[in-house]
Amino acid sequence: MLTITRKLEFDAGHRIPDHRSQCRNLHGHRYVLEITLQGELVDTEGASDRGMVMDFADVKRLAMEHLVNVWDHAFIVYEQDVTVRSFLDTLPGHKTVVLDRIPTVENLAAKAFEILAHVYDAHYGINLRLAKVRLYETPNCWADITRD
Numbered sequence: 001m002l003t004i005t006r007k008l009e010f011d012a013g014h015r016i017p018d019h020r021s022q023c024r025n026l027h028g029h030r031y032v033l034e035i036t037l038q039g040e041l042v043d044t045e046g047a048s049d050r051g052m053v054m055d056f057a058d059v060k061r062l063a064m065e066h067l068v069n070v071w072d073h074a075f076i077v078y079e080q081d082v083t084v085r086s087f088l089d090t091l092p093g094h095k096t097v098v099l100d101r102i103p104t105v106e107n108l109a110a111k112a113f114e115i116l117a118h119v120y121d122a123h124y125g126i127n128l129r130l131a132k133v134r135l136y137e138t139p140n141c142w143a144d145i146t147r148d
Contacts, residue, residue, distance in 0.1 A: 001038050032142075033112065036132035037129070039126055040125070041053060059120075074095040075095070109142075130147065132145065
């Protein structure tokens with residue numbers, strides 16, 4: 001099996017409600033998302049993706065549609081962070097993403113993996129599956145989630 005990786009970037013805000021330091025405040029990051037797919041080479045004669053695990057343009061298009069465009073320039077908030085949710089509700093047309101977990105980089109990476117696994121797994125390519133998601137919160141801090 002071969003692996004390929006596509007890197008995408010987006011900006012989003014969040015806060016960690018119970019954090020003992022600055023992260024309890026509203027703030028944002030330039031997130032970097034790396035999507036690693038595993039599969040076999042397409043060998044269909046005449047196929048535009050022949051010799052590829054998956055066309056990188058298709059990897060990007062699907063990630064943009066299902067995750068990046070949803071999270072980009074949004075405020076990602078934990079559903080039980082009612083103070084911030086109430087505040088965001090006062091902003092007409094504000095782009096808010098409500099999650100069932102605190103939006104740490106670890107939880108965001110896990111959520112991204114869940115979303116993207118449904119998109120890529122067995123729907124494209126030959127034996128294609130999402131193998132890994134790496135999400136950078138800063139250039140020096142990131143979380144990895146890999147398929148068991």
